[in-house]
Amino acid sequence: MDKVFTYLSDRPDGASAEEIAREALGLTGAVGLVADQVVRAAAEADGRISGTQNGHWSIRREPARKLLRETTYAVCDVHEEADGSLTLAATRVGFRIRNETQIWQIPVERSESALRIVDGVEAFLSGTVCAGYRLSTIRNCVNAVSRFHAGREIVPxxxxxxxxxxxxxxxRKVRSRADVADALSLPCLEGDYLDQRTVTVAGFLMGLLEWCEARGHHTVESVVEFLKPTVTSVDFESFAFDEAYLDEIPSVPGVYVMRDVGGNVIYVGKSVHLRDRVKTYFSKRSEREEKTLRILERIWTVEVEEVGSELEALILEARLIQATRPEFNKQQRVHEGTEPIDRDPCLLVLPSADAGSVELYCVREDRDLIQVRVRKDLADWRYAWTKVEAYFDGDAEELEKPGIASRRILKRWLRQKENSVNVIDLGNAGERDNFKRLVEEHVQAADNEAWEKVWRV
Structure with a gap:
């Protein structure tokens, strides 16, 4: 973070985490472990910042450049045991040395022996460049244990x-160790033991370093620079809208529809926060999924439709997907077919896109659910109640058959939300007049701002 770097630039002796959080970041309440975590996160994001032995943080001094072929590397891997102890394996490897592997088991309880193990690991890693298949995860595990036993981090x-x-x-898709081995034309002999895995991954490292060297990266620093993500922006000249349009999208539940220049729907999505979700497609990023890149190559317009709740967004999304068959929607089959709801007839009371209304979702096992909008002041209650009553009392043959999406979506949604949703079960409501009264009370209670905020989220 630039604020932390700027603050430390004038302090050659560094500063404590609490001082940095308070003076550089304006976090007056961040003390102790909280302050340390805040500054640690800043250091993870900015390689120019590092911790010192006295617990302070300072700007990392530029070391002498390390040639790839003259550097020793320590490839690490970890495994958390069932008893809470940590098994750590490390393989020292380089272009000019023979491989050397060691393995340690660091116990849970503080003890002199645990401290000696941590000291031994630190000595083995000293003078090397640490590496790992997913190094950040490995560092977090090992450093958490070393801080507990020795009060310091040992994996840089x-x-x-x-x-x-x-x-x-x-x-190429490189998502596993096997993919890396295939890309490098190397065997992937991981075995069942941690030390065998580190030897295999050490082979990957040497192959990748040779690849980097062949492309002009002769120092460790050059490789580190090569690994930094390149943040790219989206060219809005290719679209029929600009960034200002995205800022005007409401931050409410809803559905967004993306079309190409010919007006064809290429993608349909939903979100409980439309603005934030749609803007993720166009924000500055270092990497984008292949599907997102393909969408950005084709998109011309984005349309949004506000709804009142997540359930309404889910159902509307599914119906639009089934109706338009967008090229980039892969969940079409998920929404097709029907399945029983496995519950008694009920009525759900949810917010509406119209601030002065609520949505009533009427549910019965043998037919598709219906949605009835009613004013919170009950000005149109007589008409709305007529539709509700006709749905629950009507002949099943005269009502619409279960829809392609709504039953399955409703079942899954209710499974997650039933304990907090406003549901009125007909079986528990008693006589029809009492059921009507309960619905009226729920509709009028929906005028409470706190109730609606719950359902917006």
Missing amino acids: QGLCISRMATRSFPN
Whole structure:
């Protein structure tokens, strides 16, 4: 973070985490562990910031550049045991040395032996560049244990081998160790033991370093720079809208429809926060999913439709997907077919896109649910009640058959939300007049702002 770097630039001796949080970031309430976590996160995001032995934080001094072929690397991996202890394996490897592997088991309880193990790990890693298949995860595990036993971190930042493979082979899917092995034409002999895995991953590292060297990266610093993500922006000249249009999208539940220049629907999505969701497609990013890139190549317009609740957004999304068959929607089959709801007839009271109304969702096992909008002041209650009563009392043959999406979506949604949703079960409501009264009370109670905020979320 630039604020932290700027603050530390004038302090060659560094500063404490609490001082940085208070003076540089304006977090007056951040003390102790909270302040340390805040500054640690800043250091993770900015390689120019590092911790010191006295617990302070300072700007990392530029070390002498390390040539790839003259550097020793320590490839690490960990496994958390069932008893809470941590097994750590590390393989020292390089272009000019023979591989050396050690394995340690760091116990849960504080003890002199645990401290000696941590000291031994630190000595083994000293003078090396640390690496790991997913180094950040490994660092977090080991450093959490070393802070507990020794009060310091022992695994510094280094080379993430997964990231190296992704950057080295941008046109291939590299999602596993087997994918890395295939890209490098190396065997993937992981075995059942942690030390065997580190030896295999050490082979990946050497292959990737040779790849980097062949492309002009002769120092560790050059490789680290190569691994930094390149943040790219979206060119709005390719669309019929600009960034200002995205800022005007309401932050409410709803559905968004993306069309190409010919007006064809290419993608339909939903969100409880429309603005935030739609803007993620166009924000500055270092990497984008392949599907997102393909959408950005085709999109011309984005339309949004506000709804009152997540359930309404889910149902509307499914119906639009079934009706338009967008090219980039892969969940079409998920919404097709029917399945029983497995519950007695009921009525749900949810917010509406119209602030002065609520939506009544009427549910019965043998027919599709219906949605009835009613004013909170009950001005149109007589008409709305007529539709509700006709649905629950009507002949099943005269009502619409279960829809392609609504029953399955409703069942899944209710399974997650039933304990907090406003549901009126007909079986528990007693006589029809009492059921009508309960619905009226729920509609009028919906005028309470706190109630509606719950359902917006």
